[in-house]
Amino acid sequence: MDEIWAVIEERAAHPSEESYTSKILTHSKGIDKSLEKIGEECTEFIIAVKNGDKNRISEEGADLLFHFMLALKRSGVTLQSVWDELQSRRH
Numbered sequence: 360m361d362e363i364w365a366v367i368e369e370r371a372a373h374p375s376e377e378s379y380t381s382k383i384l385t386h387s388k389g390i391d392k393s394l395e396k397i398g399e400e401c402t403e404f405i406i407a408v409k410n411g412d413k414n415r416i417s418e419e420g421a422d423l424l425f426h427f428m429l430a431l432k433r434s435g436v437t438l439q440s441v442w443d444e445l446q447s448r449r450h
């Protein structure tokens with residue numbers, strides 16, 4: 360995820376027309392586009408889990424994590440701050 364985060368940072372700094380990441384980060388709907396995608400991917404993940412489809416669970420889980428990172432970026436929150444929060448909860 361840290362590696363993909365670095366790509367997201369790069370795409371945010373230098374948007375490219377061929378990039379899906381850039382498409383979401385510069386979408387005219389703004390953060391709503393990211394939130395829409397998280398809603399979609401969450402639903403697809405839930406369906407995959409309910410169906411017990413392990414391949415789909417992995418695929419939808421990956422989509423969810425990717426769109427989660429895009430929403431963080433759009434919100435001005437770093438992935439590191441999420442890691443720090445998780446770290447602070449360790450006991």
Ligand SMILES: N=c1c2ncn([C@@H]3O[C@H](COP(=O)(O)OP(=O)(O)OP(=O)(O)O)[C@@H](O)[C@H]3O)c2ncn1[C@@H]1O[C@H](COP(=O)(O)O)[C@@H](O)[C@H]1O
Nearest residue numbers: 363366367370377378379380381383396399421422425426
């Ligand atoms: N992890 C991902 C990743 N997961 C999913 N997706 C894209 O997410 C899209 C999900 O498909 P959907 O059907 O939900 O979306 P859509 O119908 O194409 O369009 P929208 O509804 O999203 O507008 C697909 O086009 C996938 O290619 C991703 N695109 C990019 N990455 C990572 O981001 C990096 C940079 O990607 P680019 O910016 O595109 O070069 C890549 O190297 C990957 O590591």
